[in-house]
Amino acid sequence: MPSFPYQEIKPPQRILLGPGPSNVHPRVQQAMMAPVLGHMDPYFYTVMEDIMNLLRYVFRTKNELTFPISATGSAGMEAGLCNFLEPGDVAVIADNGFFAERMINIASRYGAEVIRLDAEWGRIIEPEAIEAALKSRKKVKLLALVHAETSTGVLQPLSEAAKLARQYDALLLVDAVTSLGGHELAIDDWGIDICYSGSQKCISCPPGLSPITVNQKAMDTLPNRSHAVPSYYLDLSLLSKYWIKENGTRAYHHTAPASMFYALHEALALIAEEGLETRIQRHLKHGAALHAGLEAMGLALHAQAGHRLSTLTTVCIPEDVDDARIRQRLLSDYNIEIGGGLGALKGKAWRIGLMGYSSTEQNILLFLSALERLLAEEGYKTETSAGITAAVQSLRK
Known part of the structure; x- marks a missing residue:
């Protein structure tokens, strides 16, 4: 047996809402x-x-x-x-x-x-x-x-x-x-x-x-x-x-x-089995709901209006909000992974993925609820449940 320690592989079950990978069926x-x-x-x-x-x-x-x-x-x-x-x-x-x-x-x-x-x-x-x-x-x-x-x-x-x-x-x-x-x-x-x-x-x-x-x-x-x-x-x-x-x-x-x-x-x-067009429409619907929820919380979307992905949303981080701490708390407290900014957007944006098996109504509402609570702890105030309310309204269209 080797003298060095090694672990048994038992990864946690995460909700993968970052830029990839997505959850697997x-x-x-x-x-x-x-x-x-x-x-x-x-x-x-x-x-x-x-x-x-x-x-x-x-x-x-x-x-x-x-x-x-x-x-x-x-x-x-x-x-x-x-x-x-x-x-x-x-x-x-x-x-x-x-x-x-x-x-x-x-x-x-x-x-x-x-x-x-x-x-x-x-x-x-x-x-x-x-x-x-x-x-x-x-x-x-x-x-x-x-x-x-x-x-x-x-x-x-x-x-x-x-x-x-x-x-x-x-x-x-x-x-x-x-x-x-x-x-x-x-x-x-x-x-x-x-x-x-x-x-x-x-x-x-x-x-x-x-x-x-x-x-x-x-x-x-x-x-x-x-x-x-x-x-x-x-x-x-x-x-x-x-x-x-x-x-x-x-x-x-x-x-x-x-x-x-x-x-x-x-x-x-x-x-x-789902049908490609049905799958695409699911992504469009869920992306629109996430966008509506984030904007209702007063958060700005980085991408040009009219040309925004449904599968990956880049949202600007509010001033005086700690990027890494929010992402770490989402992971530790809610088991949710999101991504930080890359390159010129490092520390300035979060990247939220709704792709494939991860693109569900439940994941949207859970994420918006968790984000609202964590932002409030950072001193960023928004109307209670504003994001969830807007997302639900979008989903019902």
Whole structure:
């Protein structure tokens, strides 16, 4: 036996209302207990086929290459950039939040010339700015936007951006980590070329997978690269040979995480059973109720009005209220996790997630009640039950 101490794993049951992960349905947890199979097992291939079909349903696409990368959403971002950019390529990338900045960082590492679309954190990128950037160079290879900016709570419109990308012959890459399965997202109808997400947010699967979909137009650019894709693990041309049969066979690429695939399969099945449109409407309804409750308490929402996420709300912290103490008390006294601000919003905002299995009326009312009590202890006064009353009224509409 080792001389150092270690614990038995018994994590507490939290109410996860932060920027992710969200709570996991018991059926998803149960699925992870299924027997582990080899990643080349015939039955495992049937699970993979189901996952691809279910992801096509959620992405609203017929793209053949639609599958989960065996890594978190950051790997989806990396895959979308390293496959379609190489040294000297021009990329137009939004710069209006923490994860938009990460895109810029990664694209620059791969030698791309990045044209930044600057906007204040909390505001969308306007179509006029997108078109001006696309027109500024003879050839732009890639336009990249964050659909749901997790750091600010902003929902970026995409349909007009997709039209502009087609007009100027640029590929459109979209980050949908906080929107897939919770907000309207129509890959084929809108004309999005590459889109990735994460398993742990609106899909309500444990973290560790990054669903991605890529159309044929984007895939057809890969043989024309001047350099090999710099990541073996994320090379889509190699991954496609594992996920898509060629002459009735698949090629080994890496050892797939079987238990995570079972979990994703069950999480996607739950979405199909609820109905994608019904699920989206649930998120919209609950997001509106949370917004109404927070504003009734006199709290300001950071994101631009008319472009606020339902799945993730960024609320400004009142003056003289201790950010960390409120979050710690929510966790210790009410078992509720919320997120603090990222980057420019660190210490200035809270991030409240209502995603997937965590998006319930009960969670909204419990959170608003707890927040009201804790804010009162900090000296921030509001009308008793104002937040709950406003939220209930919104839910009854």
